[in-house]
Amino acid sequence: MTHSKDYFFCGIGGSGMLPLAMIVAARGAHVEGSDRALDQGRTGAKFDYLRSLGIALHPQDGSGVCRPSQTLVASAAVEETVPDVVAAKKAGAARLSRAELLAELFNESECPIGVAGTSGKSTTTGMIGWILHHARKSPTVMNGAVMKNFVKPDALFASAVVGEGEAFVSEVDESDGSIAMFRPKIAVLNNVALDHKSMDELRGLFDDFIGHADTAILNLDNDETSRLAAMYQKAKITYSLFRDDGDLTAIDIKPQPFGVAFDVIDRRNNGIESVALRMPGRHNVSNALAAIAATRACGLSLTQAAAALGEFEGVKRRLEYVGEAKGVTLIDDFGHNPDKITASLKTLHEFPGRLLVMFQPHGFGPLRLMKKEFIETFASQLAPDDVLLMPEPVYFGGTTDRSVSSKDIAEGVSAAGRNAKALPTREDCGAKLLKLAKPGDRIIVMGARDDTLSTFAAGLLKQL
Secondary structure: OOOOOEEEEEOOOOOOHHHHHHHHHHOOOEEEEEOHHHHOOOOHHHHHHHHHOOOEEEOOOOOOOOOOOOEEEEOOOOOOOOHHHHHHHHHOOEEEEHHHHHHHHHHHOOEEEEEEOOOOHHHHHHHHHHHHHHOOOOOEEEOOOOEHHHOEOOEOOOOEEOOOOOEEEEEOOOOOOHHHHOOOOEEEEOOOOOOOOOHHHHHHHHHHHHHOOOEEEEEOOOHHHHHHHHHOOOEEEEEEOOOOOOOEEEEEEEEEOOEEEEEEEEOOOOEEEEEEEOOOOHHHHHHHHHHHHHHHHOOOOHHHHHHHHOOOOOEOOOOEEEEEEOOEEEEEEOOOOHHHHHHHHHHHOOOOOOEEEEEEOOOHHHHHHOHHHHHHHHHHHOOOOOEEEEOOOOOOOOOOOOOOOHHHHHHHHHHOOOEEEEOOOHHHHHHHHHHHOOOOOEEEEEEOOOOHHHHHHHHHHHHO
């Protein structure tokens, strides 16, 4: 790190900020921070954990930013009127975006491994990190989700791992364009689909990302990624569930309600190994192939990778089993864009049982950008007897265009012949779900950017 060793994180409890603060603090920097959720009394356990790491927390009123030696770390979306930003200017403190600081750490590492794509980044990052850890390579891992294998009594929010080895494995985000700052040695690209930016913008960003790498890991099952693979001239490892020209492929896939087994074939040397994942879905088989390919590029054997994946427990809120009561199963899921929602619903529909879905959108902006795609996704992926309930999008302050709401999505899905309704609050949705639930049903709490969704899901189970 070439900047100050005195950092103040604005929004330190965020899924991208918390692991970065953990890594910086573990490397000896002085770290403080603030968060709106802390001021509002939400997700207290997370902040207790940060304090246990020696990180001082302040109200988000600017009082913690008071020295010119500090560097304020804030996401690009943080508005200039936020008190911490105002205080930083007054104190003469430098400012870095979260992505700038992460890119600096990533690019300085000996073996930076970047995981990009619209969906599957957190799971694939966790898989790569665990395989390397299992092989005693002591990687540093920066993830946007808690990796269950690394959770300990004194590390409950293990979305980061600080290692001493060469590898720095990190999710790389395209939503704000910051992917352009990263220079991976190994670049993983799972898929490209509409999410935060137009397809033309995404194509340019992902094309440049893999162009910087020594080795690219590319998914042939995604049209956009396959196109890039055909043009890529440097070293690459391709993978596919459906095509026979991928370097890595999966055969004999056996879905289970909360797991999936398969055989992985490395066509480059005719190697074959069996894998039994402790997480469901064909999309996770694809994620596993990406992780195996990345670790093969690091010099690990197919046998090492397959054995480690058999012990990988997954990341939180990815079709996570919460519990069962009165014959009703509760599932907590991070699905928040059309691609992720499709993968989750397809996986769930491989097994019997009506789906009662509560989808809390992660912002008004995504609804406005992807209104048509959200409607098409739920209309095509919900079964005739499934039910979709939607509260208004999560909102924690700031200015935003609210021209498209949950009601617009629900009405569109209903018009397409499926059961969907928007209700004023999450609590209203929860009460309706409990009223509807019958033995054999599965309740899915779906959404992102709101840590209290897991608490909400656990509360529904308790009420059942």
